[in-house]
Amino acid sequence: MLRRSLGSIVSLASRKYSGKSFSSNMAQIINGNEIAKEIRGQLKQELKDLVDSGNPVPHLTAVIVGEDPASEKYVQNKMNACLEVGISSETKRLPASTTQEELLQLIAELNKDQRVTGVLVQLPVPEHINERTICNAVDVDKDVDGFNELNIGRLALDMDGIVPATPLGVKRLLEHQNIETHGRNAVVVGRSKNVSLPMAILLHADGKYATKALDATVTICHRYTPPKELARHCRQADIIVVAVGKPGLITKDMVKPGACVIDVGINRIKDEKTGKFKLVGDVDFEEVRQVAGHITPVPGGVGPMTVAMLLHNTLKTAKKQFCDRQAS
Amino acid sequence: MLRRSLGSIVSLASRKYSGKSFSSNMAQIINGNEIAKEIRGQLKQELKDLVDSGNPVPHLTAVIVGEDPASEKYVQNKMNACLEVGISSETKRLPASTTQEELLQLIAELNKDQRVTGVLVQLPVPEHINERTICNAVDVDKDVDGFNELNIGRLALDMDGIVPATPLGVKRLLEHQNIETHGRNAVVVGRSKNVSLPMAILLHADGKYATKALDATVTICHRYTPPKELARHCRQADIIVVAVGKPGLITKDMVKPGACVIDVGINRIKDEKTGKFKLVGDVDFEEVRQVAGHITPVPGGVGPMTVAMLLHNTLKTAKKQFCDRQAS
Numbered sequence: 001m002l003r004r005s006l007g008s009i010v011s012l013a014s015r016k017y018s019g020k021s022f023s024s025n026m027a028q029i030i031n032g033n034e035i036a037k038e039i040r041g042q043l044k045q046e047l048k049d050l051v052d053s054g055n056p057v058p059h060l061t062a063v064i065v066g067e068d069p070a071s072e073k074y075v076q077n078k079m080n081a082c083l084e085v086g087i088s089s090e091t092k093r094l095p096a097s098t099t100q101e102e103l104l105q106l107i108a109e110l111n112k113d114q115r116v117t118g119v120l121v122q123l124p125v126p127e128h129i130n131e132r133t134i135c136n137a138v139d140v141d142k143d144v145d146g147f148n149e150l151n152i153g154r155l156a157l158d159m160d161g162i163v164p165a166t167p168l169g170v171k172r173l174l175e176h177q178n179i180e181t182h183g184r185n186a187v188v189v190g191r192s193k194n195v196s197l198p199m200a201i202l203l204h205a206d207g208k209y210a211t212k213a214l215d216a217t218v219t220i221c222h223r224y225t226p227p228k229e230l231a232r233h234c235r236q237a238d239i240i241v242v243a244v245g246k247p248g249l250i251t252k253d254m255v256k257p258g259a260c261v262i263d264v265g266i267n268r269i270k271d272e273k274t275g276k277f278k279l280v281g282d283v284d285f286e287e288v289r290q291v292a293g294h295i296t297p298v299p300g301g302v303g304p305m306t307v308a309m310l311l312h313n314t315l316k317t318a319k320k321q322f323c324d325r326q327a328s
Numbered sequence: 329m330l331r332r333s334l335g336s337i338v339s340l341a342s343r344k345y346s347g348k349s350f351s352s353n354m355a356q357i358i359n360g361n362e363i364a365k366e367i368r369g370q371l372k373q374e375l376k377d378l379v380d381s382g383n384p385v386p387h388l389t390a391v392i393v394g395e396d397p398a399s400e401k402y403v404q405n406k407m408n409a410c411l412e413v414g415i416s417s418e419t420k421r422l423p424a425s426t427t428q429e430e431l432l433q434l435i436a437e438l439n440k441d442q443r444v445t446g447v448l449v450q451l452p453v454p455e456h457i458n459e460r461t462i463c464n465a466v467d468v469d470k471d472v473d474g475f476n477e478l479n480i481g482r483l484a485l486d487m488d489g490i491v492p493a494t495p496l497g498v499k500r501l502l503e504h505q506n507i508e509t510h511g512r513n514a515v516v517v518g519r520s521k522n523v524s525l526p527m528a529i530l531l532h533a534d535g536k537y538a539t540k541a542l543d544a545t546v547t548i549c550h551r552y553t554p555p556k557e558l559a560r561h562c563r564q565a566d567i568i569v570v571a572v573g574k575p576g577l578i579t580k581d582m583v584k585p586g587a588c589v590i591d592v593g594i595n596r597i598k599d600e601k602t603g604k605f606k607l608v609g610d611v612d613f614e615e616v617r618q619v620a621g622h623i624t625p626v627p628g629g630v631g632p633m634t635v636a637m638l639l640h641n642t643l644k645t646a647k648k649q650f651c652d653r654q655a656s
Contacts, residue, residue, distance in 0.1 A: 132485065153481025156529075157460065157521055183552040191532060193485055201484075204519060204548045217557060219547040220532045224511040229545060232564075 027261070027292035028177075035176050036169075036304035043311050044085045050319065051086075058318030059088040060118040060144060061110050065103060065129065066096030071122045078120070081307045087314055100129045104137050111139040117318035118144040120310070123194070141321060144313040147194060155201055158209035162313050167199035169305030170241055170262050171214065177294055179260045181214035182207070184238040189230065189250070189282070191222040195243045195264055203239070230254070242282040250283040258293035264302050355589070355620035356505075363504050364497075364632035371639050372413045378647065379414075386646030387416040388446040388472065389438050393431060393457065394424030399450045406448070409635045415642055428457045432465050439467040445646035446472040448638070451522075469649060472641040475522060483529055486537035490641050495527035497633030498569055498590050499542065505622055507588045509542035510535070512566040517558065517578070517610070519550040523571045523592055531567070558582070570610040578611040586621035592630050 051057055060082055062075050075091055082089035094103065103125070110119045119142045121134050135147040143151055146162035154161030174181060186203045190196035200220050205213030219233050223244075234240055234254040242250050243264035255261060265282030281298030289295050296302055379385055388410055390403050403419055410417040422431065431453070438447045447470045449462050463475040471479055474490035482489030502509060514531045518524035528548050533541030547561050551572075562568055562582040570578050571592035583589060593610030609626030617623050624630055 132487065149481035149485055149487065150478055151481070152484050153477035153479070156480050156484050156525060157477055159460065159477070183554055183557075185557065191534070197484060197529075200548075201525075204550065206519070215550075215552045217547065217549050217553040217561065219545065219561075220528075221545050222532065222543075224543045225545040226511055229511075229513065233545065233547075236560075 025290070027289040027295040029289070030173055030177055030262075030294055030296045030301060032169075032173065032296060032301040032304045035173060036308040039172070039305075039308040040081060040085055040311065043308070043315055046315060047086045050315070050322075055318075055322045056115075056117075057086070057088045058117045058314055059090075059115055060120060060314050061116050062089065062091045062120045062122060063094065063103070063106065063110075064091060064122045065094045065098050066126050068124070071124075075122050077307055078310055081311055082314070085311050085315075087311060096126050098126075098129075100133065103129060103134060107134070107137045111137075111142060116142065117321050118142055118314040120144050141324075142317055144310060144317055145194075146198070146313065152193070152198070155198055155211060158205050158211050158213060160210040162317060163202070163211065163309075164194050164198045165309035165313060166195045166243075166264060166302060166306045167202055168312070169302055169309040170199060170264065171202050172309065173262065173296065173302070173305055174214070174239070174260070177260070179239060179294065181216040181239060184216050185219070185236050186214075186216040186239040186241070187219045187221060187233050187237040189221045189234070189240065189242040190244040190264075191220055192243060196220065196222075196241075199241050199243070203241075244282055246282050247280050248282075248284045250288060252284065252287040252291050255288050255291045257291050259291075260294040261288055261292045261296070262302065263296050263298050266298060266303065353618070355617040355623040357617070358501055358505055358590075358622055358624045358629060360497075360501065360624060360629040360632045363501060364636040367500070367633075367636040368409060368413055368639065371636070371643055374643060375414045378643070378650075383646075383650045384443070384445075385414070385416045386445045386642055387418075387443055388448065388642050389444050390417065390419045391422065391431070391434065391438075391447070391449045392419060393422045393426050393449070394454050396452070399452075403450050405635055406638055409639055410642070413639050413643075415639060424454050426454075426457075428461065431457060431462060435462070435465045439465075439470060444470065445649050446470055446642040448472050469652075470645055472638060472645055473522075474526070474641065480521070480526070483526055483539060486533050486539050486541060488538040490645060491530070491539065491637075492522050492526045493637035493641060494523045494571075494592060494630060494634045495530055496640070497630055497637040498527060498592070499530050500637065501590065501624065501630070501633055502542070502567070502588070505588070507567060507622060509544040509567060512544050513547070513564055514542075514544040514567040514569070515547045515549060515561050515565040517549045517562070517568065517570040518572040518592075519548055520571060524548065524550075524569075527569050527571070531569075572610055574610050575608050576610075576612045578616060580612065580615040580619050583616050583619045585619050587619075588622040589616055589620045589624070590630065591624050591626050594626060594631065 064071050079089050110116050119138050125131055136149050140148045140150045143162055146164040151161045155163055188196050188200045200218050203214050203216045204218035207213050207215045221230050221233055231254045235256055239260045241262040245265050247267045247269055263281035263283040267280050268277050271278050279299050392399050407417050438444050447466050453459055464477050468476045468478045471490055474492040479489045483491055516524050516528045528546050531542050531544045532546035535541050535543045549558050549561055559582045563584055567588045569590045573593050575595045575597055591609035591611040595608050596605050599606050607627050
């Protein structure tokens with residue numbers, strides 16, 4: 001109760017003076033665009049060194065099945081980022097009528113193709129295709145998304161492998177901002193296999209192994225966590241990572257003063273004032289920033305980090321393949 | 329704070345009348361021996377049906393490296409249980425000086441041997457052998473312990489696979505006692521890869537997939553969770569599963585009245601009164617039973633369930649192999 005009272009006092013204070021001389025009470029906004037740009041710069045240099053030392057240019061092939069405008073946009077962002085860093089890339093577009101067998105056939109070809117060092121199937125795939133079968137079909141060594149069952153197993157076991165880009169990006173943000181995680185309370189809201197579960201694993205596991213995990217106490221909340229309990233868990237958290245796709249889920253009264261709030265949600269909603277569509281996260285940004293210590297915006301927070309970490313993964317898988325080839 | 333006060337009142341009341349006419353206030357003791365016996369009876373029938381329909385008798389090979397009295401005892405318990413259920417089994421004993429290469433060679437032979445349907449390497453292995461390399465070397469389809477990286481990945485993804493015996497046994501105990509987990513708060517104390525992490529996955533994940541997980545809100549506490557925070561998380565929990573190997577770690581003041589307390593710890597300590605050694609768990613049993621709604625004893629709680637679930641896994645792996653052979 002003490003924490004909540006404190007929270008109310010601080011947030012009232014923030015509201016009173018917001019935008020004026022006391023705006024320093026507001027959360028520090030984590031600039032994902034800037035941090036991702038910095039990382040892309042490092043990756044560009046890394047790639048140059050790799051190629052300069054006689055290796056081929058890494059090549060990422062993305063596959064889109066069907067016509068989803070969001071998927072098109074995501075893949076376009078990834079391809080643009082590849083171009084910037086110097087990774088060769090191409091997008092294969094298959095019609096929505098593609099059978100699972102045909103998609104598996106393409107993946108098998110890409111797995112075999114020595115020129116292709118990274119393979120990515122943009123999700124979601126059409127409903128008649130089993131997403132899990134597809135993710136597992138991508139060669140574990142070319143699996144830049146880290147969605148193959150073997151890469152998930154390795155992550156769970158703190159082993160070196162490919163970590164899904166979004167949780168890896170969140171980890172990088174926390175490290176970049178020097179957010180203390182060791183022994184702190186973290187809450188992950190959501191239990192998706194591509195974001196939330198790998199996030200919970202990275203947050204709670206032992207920092208002394210290959211994944212350099214974050215040693216936090218972690219609570220996983222999800223659709224069956226009663227709202228009152230969700231609020232209580234969040235209020236006790238030093239770090240909140242939310243990834244569920246519900247605008248406004250995390251409100252000011254759920255956040256402990258000074259907590260770090262990472263918003264993975266991307267929701268397209270209609271702005272009541274302008275009538276135009278806009279992107280928002282799962283956090284009530286304007287309110288929560290009055291209480292939190294750090295907060296990521298949407299867009300410009302986690303999103304660009306996901307793309308940067310995909311490039312990181314693409315470079316990592318390529319390096320491993322080049323190394324394996326030299327060894328064999 | 330309210331909960332803690334309530335806890336104190338209830339526990340005082342329990343202490344006052346303990347052992348007398350008000351002993352019904354005491355926790356129900358979950359009899360793992362009895363539940364495991366019931367399961368072994370079912371498995372015996374299942375095995376009979378399997379063999380009666382023309383399949384070979386499943387065969388489990390256990391490997392012990394070095395001479396650890398605890399390992400000898402654990403494996404002996406497993407072999408005895410195999411005998412009771414009708415599973416054929418044998419134990420291969422290798423000297424502590426066995427190299428990793430030699431052990432991998434033996435595992436490769438067992439993997440190939442059609443007669444052997446289950447392979448188990450008793451942990452711990454001597455320090456000069458990499459435990460993870462060994463666990464991953466066991467064929468995923470013969471991996472009755474569920475420690476192979478692929479089985480861990482499948483569990484994390486809610487896929488059908490082999491689940492490590494101890495967390496699977498705890499799940500069965502909870503189900504057998506009709507402990508409500510859906511939307512409840514569970515705390516897992518510990519973050520081991522063989523017990524705690526699979527437990528946290530089974531507790532939090534979605535009940536509608538292959539692993540039939542438990543849909544609880546889950547908090548993972550560990551060595552870096554400050555004691556005060558550990559106590560607070562535990563006091564909020566409807567279910568506590570502790571698996572760290574610290575006698576007396578969970579005390580009465582840390583348990584919410586009516587909570588279900590599952591003790592996975594097995595610690596050999598000297599009884600100050602008798603001077604003899606005895607087994608205790610991680611929970612202060614005599615105190616906590618005055619507050620909890622359900623509690624497992626040590627010994628006789630989780631231990632026998634682990635053995636029963638190993639048999640379950642052995643039967644499951646055998647069935648899959650027989651089925652695959654028929655299909656091919």
